[in-house]
Amino acid sequence: MKVCACFNLRRASRAVTRLFDEVLGRGGLRSTQFVALAAIRASGIPSLPKLSRALGVDRSTLTRSLQPMIKLGLVEIDVRPPAKTAVARLTPKGEGVLTRCVPLWQEAQERFEAKVGAAQWHALLGGIAEVSTSAVDA
Secondary structure, three states: OOOOOHHHHHHHHHHHHHHHHHHHHHOOOHHHHHHHHHHHHHOOOOHHHHHHHHHHOOOHHHHHHHHHHHOOOOOOEEEEEEOOOOEEEEOOHHHHHHHHHHHHHHHHHEEEEEEOHHHHHHHHHHHHHHHHHHHOOO
16 A cells, blocks of 8 residues: 555644744744745745745635734735735734844754755755656646
8 A cells, every 4th residue: 555645745744834823823833924024025026926836835725824913913915906816915013024024933943954954955955856846747
């Protein structure tokens, strides 16, 4: 019998998510929120389709994920003419929370790499990129 790729990748993802959620929770964010805020900051003021692609989620999932951050005052969604494209931007509060959580993310990343090993992590990262591309093409 073959080993299930989906189950094993999701199990690994949940374990890593738990670690990052535990550490980032001290700053008031979940790992998914941290990643979304960081992606918005990195992109400037991204359109929602661009942000969706950057995060690897569909548009409806992105909208649901952003709602709690909008309610907390961390993110605002604006519609920009002339194309009336919805864009996301960090509020000053969102900038502050993200800035406060960067050292916590670094702590979680360092704990992860210390446990897994930096060399193994970098090898795994290359494998993850290959899996991501291959799964889309499958």
